[in-house]
Amino acid sequence: MATDELAQKLQRRLLLEESGPEPAPGGEEAAAGWASGPAGQEEEEGRSSMLASADSELGAKLSRRQDINEGMAQPRQAKVFNPYTEFKEFSRRQIKDMEQMFRLYDSGKDGYIDLMELKLMMEKLGAPQTHLGLKNMIKEVDEDFDGKLSFREFLLIFHKAAAGELEEDSGLMTLAKLSEIDVSTEGVKGAKNFFEAKVQALSSASKFEAEIKAEQDERKREEEEKKHRRAAFRELKSAFSQ
DSSP: OOHHHHHHHHHHHHHHHOOOOOTTTTTEEEEEEEEHHHHHHHHHHHHHHHHHHHHHHHHHHHHHHHHTTTTTSOOOOOOOOOEEEEEEEHHHHHHHHHHHHHHHHHOOSSSSHHHHHHHHHHHHHTTTOOHHHHHHHHHHHOOOOOSSHHHHHHHHHHHHTTTTOOOSHHHHHHHHHTTTOOSSSSSSTTOSHHHHHHHHHHHHHHHHHHHHHHHHHHHHHHHHHHHHHHOOOOHHHHHOOO
């Protein structure tokens, strides 16, 4: 947190101020001569630079924290990933199917599929990969270079497959084909170029809206059925109480 980080910075600042050059062999005179020499001056300049940098960084953080506390600034908001708006070429049902598959193989429940979890996934799909092959699969969509797949990076696999951006014999294409998630029907697979892909993606927007409306209608229907069941139960209960 910000408070812990500031505490660490302050501690480092105090250590820098309290630390001095180690005494040189030969007593105080030798130490004085070492400190006044080129090496000693360079050490002092480096320490002064570090102190100035720490002061500036701490001052900026403390100033921003004060502004936030006084309502003069807003905390930085992390960017929220919305798969439905970012991957518009897929329907809501397709994305939900991908999410269900992602959660199934995220055995650690940490929001990522790591190398061993990907290994298990490919084995379950009947297409085991070598250790190097698995690393290459992750590397192809690993945008933050953390060596594992986030849900967004997992969706990129199907995005690339649908757009024809994967090699036919690649591990990722194998995963996309064996996942039982059809990205060719409503997706953009086979698009000859970027512009054709965009046209097909835009045409799926109306399908997206229709799916939302269908889900809303379904919820309304379920609510109506619940109301009718409750009313029927009340009538039956009152009949027995008479």
